[in-house]
Amino acid sequence: MFDTFPLWPTRASTTAGSVDALFIFLVALSALMSVAIFTMITVFAVRYRRRRGVAAEQIEGSTALEVTWSVIPLFIFVVIFVWGALIYFKERTPPRGATEVYVVAKQWMWKLQHEEGQREINQLHVPLGRDVKLILTSQDVIHSFYVPAFRIKQDVLPGRYTTAWFHPTRAGTYHLFCAEYCGSQHSGMIGQVVVLEPAQYENWLSGGGASGSMASSGQNIFQQLGCSTCHRSDTQGRGPNLVGLFGKPVQLEDGRVITADENYIRESILTPGAKVVSGFKPIMPVFQGLVSEEQLNALVAYVKSLNPSPSGAAGGPTVVPSGAKPQETKVQ
Amino acid sequence: MATAAITAERENYLNQEYGIKSWLLTVDHKRIALLYLLSITFFFFIGGFFALLIRLELLTPAGDLVQADTYNKLFTMHGQVMVFFFLIPSIPAVLGNFLVPLMIGAKDLAFPRINLLSWYLYIIAGVLMLHCMLTGGVDTGWTFYTPFSTAFSNTKVIEAGLAIFISGFSSILTGLNFVVTIHRMRAPGMTWDRLPLFIWAHYATSIIQLLGTPVIAVTLVLVVLERALHLGIFDPTRGGDPLLFQHLFWFYSHPAVYIMILPSMGVVTEIIPCFSRKRIFGYKFVALSSISIAVFGFLVWAHHMFVAGISLYAALIFSALSYLVAVPSAIKVFNWTATMYKGSITFSTPMLYAFGFVGLFTMGGLTGLFLAALGIDVHVTDTYFVVAHFHYIMVGGALMGYLGGMHFWWPKISGRMYPESLGRLAALIVFLGFNLTFFPQFILGYLGMPRRYWQYPPEFQVLNVLSTAGATVLAVGYLLPMVYFLWSMRYGKVAPDNPWGASGLEWMTTSPPPTFNFDKPPVVTWEAYDYEHIPAPQEARSGG
Numbered sequence: 001m002f003d004t005f006p007l008w009p010t011r012a013s014t015t016a017g018s019v020d021a022l023f024i025f026l027v028a029l030s031a032l033m034s035v036a037i038f039t040m041i042t043v044f045a046v047r048y049r050r051r052r053g054v055a056a057e058q059i060e061g062s063t064a065l066e067v068t069w070s071v072i073p074l075f076i077f078v079v080i081f082v083w084g085a086l087i088y089f090k091e092r093t094p095p096r097g098a099t100e101v102y103v104v105a106k107q108w109m110w111k112l113q114h115e116e117g118q119r120e121i122n123q124l125h126v127p128l129g130r131d132v133k134l135i136l137t138s139q140d141v142i143h144s145f146y147v148p149a150f151r152i153k154q155d156v157l158p159g160r161y162t163t164a165w166f167h168p169t170r171a172g173t174y175h176l177f178c179a180e181y182c183g184s185q186h187s188g189m190i191g192q193v194v195v196l197e198p199a200q201y202e203n204w205l206s207g208g209g210a211s212g213s214m215a216s217s218g219q220n221i222f223q224q225l226g227c228s229t230c231h232r233s234d235t236q237g238r239g240p241n242l243v244g245l246f247g248k249p250v251q252l253e254d255g256r257v258i259t260a261d262e263n264y265i266r267e268s269i270l271t272p273g274a275k276v277v278s279g280f281k282p283i284m285p286v287f288q289g290l291v292s293e294e295q296l297n298a299l300v301a302y303v304k305s306l307n308p309s310p311s312g313a314a315g316g317p318t319v320v321p322s323g324a325k326p327q328e329t330k331v332q
Numbered sequence: 333m334a335t336a337a338i339t340a341e342r343e344n345y346l347n348q349e350y351g352i353k354s355w356l357l358t359v360d361h362k363r364i365a366l367l368y369l370l371s372i373t374f375f376f377f378i379g380g381f382f383a384l385l386i387r388l389e390l391l392t393p394a395g396d397l398v399q400a401d402t403y404n405k406l407f408t409m410h411g412q413v414m415v416f417f418f419l420i421p422s423i424p425a426v427l428g429n430f431l432v433p434l435m436i437g438a439k440d441l442a443f444p445r446i447n448l449l450s451w452y453l454y455i456i457a458g459v460l461m462l463h464c465m466l467t468g469g470v471d472t473g474w475t476f477y478t479p480f481s482t483a484f485s486n487t488k489v490i491e492a493g494l495a496i497f498i499s500g501f502s503s504i505l506t507g508l509n510f511v512v513t514i515h516r517m518r519a520p521g522m523t524w525d526r527l528p529l530f531i532w533a534h535y536a537t538s539i540i541q542l543l544g545t546p547v548i549a550v551t552l553v554l555v556v557l558e559r560a561l562h563l564g565i566f567d568p569t570r571g572g573d574p575l576l577f578q579h580l581f582w583f584y585s586h587p588a589v590y591i592m593i594l595p596s597m598g599v600v601t602e603i604i605p606c607f608s609r610k611r612i613f614g615y616k617f618v619a620l621s622s623i624s625i626a627v628f629g630f631l632v633w634a635h636h637m638f639v640a641g642i643s644l645y646a647a648l649i650f651s652a653l654s655y656l657v658a659v660p661s662a663i664k665v666f667n668w669t670a671t672m673y674k675g676s677i678t679f680s681t682p683m684l685y686a687f688g689f690v691g692l693f694t695m696g697g698l699t700g701l702f703l704a705a706l707g708i709d710v711h712v713t714d715t716y717f718v719v720a721h722f723h724y725i726m727v728g729g730a731l732m733g734y735l736g737g738m739h740f741w742w743p744k745i746s747g748r749m750y751p752e753s754l755g756r757l758a759a760l761i762v763f764l765g766f767n768l769t770f771f772p773q774f775i776l777g778y779l780g781m782p783r784r785y786w787q788y789p790p791e792f793q794v795l796n797v798l799s800t801a802g803a804t805v806l807a808v809g810y811l812l813p814m815v816y817f818l819w820s821m822r823y824g825k826v827a828p829d830n831p832w833g834a835s836g837l838e839w840m841t842t843s844p845p846p847t848f849n850f851d852k853p854p855v856v857t858w859e860a861y862d863y864e865h866i867p868a869p870q871e872a873r874s875g876g
Contacts, residue, residue: 005794009779019711023778026705030698037669037694041687044672045679048608050868057674058864061614061667069666070659077655080705085648087707092644107484141480142574144639144714148780151711155640157575158479159568162641175789179714179782181473183484184400187785 012170012195013150018087020151026080091152094165098131102214102297105136105143105156108185110176113294115301117210117217122191124176126168127201133165135262135300139293144180147193153179161262168195218302221295230284239284240277246304251278265300344747344844359444360847365430366745367451368421371458373814375417378465380810382410387769387803390796395787403786404471405487411474416496417458419730420588423595424541425454425506427737428534430745432510434838434845435528437519437854442512450505457499464491473784475585478566478577482558489559493552500549503591507541510534519837521856525619528836528860529612532619533598536626540587540594544630548584551577578640582633590629592726593693594622596733597664600686603740604668606834607683608675609868611861614667621660628657638709647706654704661697665690676868680832681755685736688763692728696721699774717777720770728766735762735813742817743831747844748824754816762809768802833869835861 011017048056101124104111112120126132136145136156145164146153149172154164178189196204211217222228230239245260253276258264267274269291272284291299345362355363386406389397398406429447433440441447464470470492472481481489514535518527555577557563564570566577605612612618634642634650668690677683699721702708712718739759743749772795781792788796830839841850858865 004791006779006791007775019707022705023702023708026702026708030695030701033698034691034694037665038691040669041672041690044669044675045677045687048672048675048677050609050676050678054676056609056676056863058611059613059670059674060611061617061670065670066614066617066663066667070663073662074655074659077658077701080701081652081655084705084707084709085651088638088647088651088710089644091707091710092647141484142477142640146714146780146782148711153639153710153713157568157641159574160641175780177780177782181404181475181477181480181784183471183480184404186404187395187400187782187787190789 010149014167016151022083094133095131098133098165100133103134103136104293106139107183108189110191115214117213124193125204126195127198128168128171128195131167136162141182142180143178143182146177146179147174149174155180171195171197214298214301215305218298221299222302242303243306246307253278262300265303345847346844348847359448361429361433361441364447364451365426368425372418372421375413379410379413379418382406387800391800393788393790393793400786405469408471408473409465409469416499419592422734431838434849435531435836436522437837438517439848441509442517443509446505447509450502453498453502457495461495464488478574482555483567490556493556497549497552500545503541504545507538510538519854519856526859529601529618530598533594533622536622537591537594539626540591544584544587551580578637582636586633587629590625592730596730599733599737600689603682603686603736604671605861606832608672608677609863610671610675613670617663618667621663624660632657639713651704651706665694681759682736682740684756684759685732689732692724696724696729712777714783715777716773716781719783720773723770743827744843746821747827748820749827750816750820758809758812765802765805765809769799769806772798833866835866
């Protein structure tokens with residue numbers, strides 16, 4: 001499975017290639033710079049070693065040289081900065097339509113759930129050639145989700161979601177590490193990412209005993225907790241209508257406009273008073289401590305599923321919470 | 333040499349008074365420097381002992397030498413001891429303390445009693461830290477990340493936090509003393525543009541100590557408050573924000589790297605001109621680069637947090653600013669190199685350390701460019717790549733500079749010469765051992781081995797074995813100078829006042845200097861690094 005003495009990490013995602021390209025450029029640049037400096041030092045050390053009757057020549061300095069060796073590196077630094085930033089921009093922007101996997105980290109275990117409902121522990125099966133988006137949170141301390149073969153790493157924080165994504169390009173089994181120190185068994189908080197051919201993946205997905213998608217279990221929780229009494233799918237509810245909410249701008253009571261992302265939905269369930277939608281009263285009960293991370297994930301998945309699917313966009317309701325600035329339905 | 337042996341020993345700061353009380357109650361900056369030297373050496377060997385245990389554990393992939401919890405305490409305390417009790421005080425509190433007044437022609441620091449107080453604070457902090465280590469230790473990593481440190485760790489977080497809190501005041505007082513001394517106590521004629529660059533480097537360092545250290549102190553107080561009184565500051569379950577801690581912590585701890593490296597740069601800037609017999613190339617640019625490192629150093633802290641969950645735009649800004657701080661560092665390297673051009677170079681021990689410094693600092697600096705590049709940082713942050721990078725800066729850079737400085741000024745401090753050939757040998761061993769220890773870690777990091785791992789997948793073993801082998805070589809390299817320095821105090825050749833033919837007021841007084849440094853107050857009429865008018869030392873000339 002793994003080489004016994006590798007000197008270069010496996011490249012198994014689209015990101016890996018672009019990270020490696022910049023890395024190789026930097027290695028070449030550093031080698032060039034160090035060889036240049038070390039050669040100069042060596043040449044000077046030999047050429048100008050102390051000799052009888054030869055005194056040093058006193059040189060005060062040279063502003064022209066100083067400017068040159070400040071500006072040229074600065075220029076090179078700008079190139080590196082832009083190049084690195086471009087890669088990062090891509091890394092931090094999950095593509096639309098990615099398969100979503102919810103990750104809950106805890107001391108010292110990774111709990112993962114696919115949007116189809118399949119659960120895994122310390123193992124993540126993903127299909128080759130598809131975008132996979134991770135929505136990560138922690139039950140206790142900070143962890144970090146790290147797959148060297150994909151060149152991705154994202155800290156996993158308690159109390160909020162962070163996201164990451166990758167596009168596997170090579171079937172195989174790869175290390176999953178926790179990269180943020182998290183206590184006694186930090187180095188034992190490891191697992192595997194298994195990239196399967198699409199057909200194998202479908203097999204694997206249907207093989208497990210998942211009882212319905214995350215959205216459907218989210219819907220059950222939504223009913224059980226009584227959320228549906230206020231959040232109705234018409235405009236008559238005491239709470240905002242959640243249909244089509246995800247990803248839309250929301251006008252708040254205090255005048256701010258924020259985007260309804262996973263963290264907003266999460267916060268609005270746990271501490272509803274934090275961001276009250278314009279036109280509504282802060283009457284929703286606090287659910288902090290009443291729902292588990294897994295239930296919360298299912299609820300978020302359910303709210304996201306209320307968005308009209310891209311194909312049937314015309315038929316779905318395009319409702320914005322009342323009071324909010326009417327917004328045209330964007331192409332999903 | 334014969335005359336030196338016959339002459340009865342002059343009265344100097346070492347022999348003026350004897351007895352333990354004359355040391356513990358001294359207000360002489362030179363004696364306090366020696367008190368610091370003893371205490372930081374003690375902590376260096378404790379930290380080094382932890383490092384060796386860490387490397388031994390990592391010899392095999394399985395966690396077999398110590399328990400996981402013990403390992404976590406080892407790397408935590410290695411970091412805390414080395415950073416707060418060795419590196420930060422190292423050059424400023426020992427060489428800076430000894431040399432700042434001498435170099436500017438002063439009798440002592442501006443506040444001699446505060447100077448002694450800062451040593452006592454350091455000792456109180458050190459005793460507390462020792463007590464903490466002996467009664468169970470702490471396992472949070474030297475970074476104290478929340479909420480692990482405030483709500484989950486069941487080790488002695490509060491005690492370690494308080495120890496570092498107190499040591500911070502020692503650091504602040506030293507910085508304050510230097511700033512005031514450099515402003516107010518310069519000898520007549522010692523204008524700002526005649527100051528040795530060692531002084532400029534310490535001035536820049538002191539500014540960071542003064543402005544940065546209070547922030548870590550407050551941050552640690554907040555950690556203690558949350559842990560002890562359950563206030564919600566960093567813990568999200570109590571309404572806190574764990575990222576707030578990281579911002580506060582790195583606001584100090586990134587500039588702290590410059591507290592460690594700037595003085596070392598100052599040392600190298602003294603050594604290279606001396607052994608090239610040349611004035612420094614681009615005096616003003618070297619001085620200015622120290623100040624700009626200190627200023628820009630405060631603006632880059634969040635580059636430790638690119639995967640921590642900060643916004644995309646924050647990451648962009650901190651990446652860009654990080655490249656700005658690289659420019660003054662590059663300027664220094666170029667100026668050191670240019671100083672050698674058309675010089676008259678000898679390869680004495682301090683010069684070998686200076687070469688080592690430039691080489692290792694260059695590698696550390698260049699790998700910093702990798703880490704500041706956002707796309708690459710995501711992959712290599714929190715791996716051994718980072719571990720290798722900061723050891724190249726903090727050990728390869730700061731420690732090489734410290735050892736170079738110790739060899740350069742040892743004749744002045746002790747009045748004795750160390751054995752030159754052993755000195756060169758040790759410098760070589762340190763350089764080779766260092767590279768063998770830490771270069772493999774760059775590769776390990778890019779392969780993806782996370783830091784702070786007690787056990788690791790077997791494919792990482794070969795590189796780890798190399799690293800451990802290097803660490804044992806390095807240990808020999810560090811023990812050797814301690815042995816021959818001690819030896820030289822009794823058996824070393826008596827040092828002349830200016831054995832290297834160096835510029836600088838410290839070489840114009842006797843070795844070792846009298847208690848009040850100069851028999852008559854110096855008046856300065858020349859520029860720093862005036863090597864045109866200073867004869868090269870006798871020995872090198874005849875040997876040339």
